[in-house]
Amino acid sequence: MLTLIEGAEIFSPVPLGQQDLLVADGRIAWIGKGLDVPANGPLARVDGRGCYLVPGLVDPLAHITGGGGEGGFGFRTPELAAEEALRAGVTTLVAALGTDSLTRSPAQVLGKVREFRAAGVSAFMYTGSYHLPVKTLTGSVESDIMLIPEVLGVGEVAISDHRSSAPTHHELARLASEARVAGLLSGKSGVSFFHLGDGRGALAPLRALRDETDIPLRQLYPTHCNRNPWLFAEAIYWGKAGGWVDLTASSFPELLDDGERLAADALVELLAAGVSADRISFSSDANASLPRFDGEGRLIEMRCGQIGSLWQELIQACAKGVALETALSVVTSNPARALGLAGKGSIGVGQDADLLLVDPDTLAITRVMSGGQWRV
Secondary structure (H helix, E strand, O other): OEEEEEEEEEEOOOEEEEEEEEEEOOEEEEEEOOOOOOOOOOEEEEEOOOOEEEEOEEEEEEOOOOOEOOOOHHHEOOOOOHHHHHHOOEEEEEEOOOOOOOOOOHHHHHHHHHHHHHOOOEEEEEEOOOOOOOOOOOOOHHHHHHHOOOEEEEEEEEEOOOOOOOOOHHHHHHHHHHHHHHHHHHOOOOOEEEEEOOOOOOOHHHHHHHHHOOOOHHHEEEEOOOOOHHHHHHHHHHHHOOOOEEEEOOOOHHHOOOOOOOHHHHHHHHHHOOOOHHHEEEEOOEOOEEEEEOOOOOEEEEEEOOOOHHHHHHHHHHHOOOOHHHHHHHHOHHHHHHOOOOOOOOOOOOOEOOEEEEOOOOOOEEEEEEOOEEOO
8 A cells, every 4th residue: 555645844854845755665655746646546645734744753762661660669660552652753762671670671671672563663672781781682782782683782771870880981891892893793873872870970981981992972872961960061062072962851840950951951052052953862761760869869759751751842842942853853863863773763765654744833743654554
């Protein structure tokens, strides 16, 4: 079956104007105007006039098997459903373990990733865990990346956090190097995805990797960069030097009493500070535990990350004056490039047909296509 979406205003994420788009065999086959199609052919027509047509969202961090437990077993967060992701406009995501890598495992994550794929979501995963030595599927980061198609890199490795394993510079260098080489050999990104906590070290461990090793800067992907003032200040310099800056969208305005910034606000500040828009991404941290600790590390409150936060923060960013194409790039093309997903995050001939129809007045998502099929 062919699908022709007619007359939508297309953002690739850059604006392409009002055009038609043809989907065939799960990919974008043609973009233009006036396609001559036989009247009796196997074609489904969708009227896109009066709508924006944008790429499906790419989420670089989701805890689809749940997470947490920092307050005990009664605080474990639930698994994410594929339908929730699709309804939030997320057509591609990368899953990771959270703090708990004992009662949850990489094998569980892989099984859940394959469940998501069966439901139409392009799901991938990081091998590894918060703590070093990292947990893997086959015995090493290198073989996981090289031999398991769904594994893109290693993560979410915790640094500058009281819950981390306090990894040394040499341990991090070895880990990132192993992931990098495995990525080269398998044609993947081999990215190292780092959880940044509230520790005063902030980005110092990654600066050391940048300055004291030959690991390319693009291999180091730090997240939660908007969680406190000192980390965010360092993230500005990191981004201006060409590093990736990932902002967590799952924040709660009523809890921002420790200097944490909402992702939309942080995006505005990064752009104003001169960080290139193509180095910034949002991640949802979906279904992660979002604990608050007091000054002595005792749990105060626990909340759960929301997959819908990606699109909500995009809307907020646009309301604060960020151009739609810029806000879109932060949740589509930028994370796709960081993760080495060439077919994702943009609209163009040959790209995967992961598409959202959006109401231009409210920016509400009205239809979701993933893999060439309407899912919502």
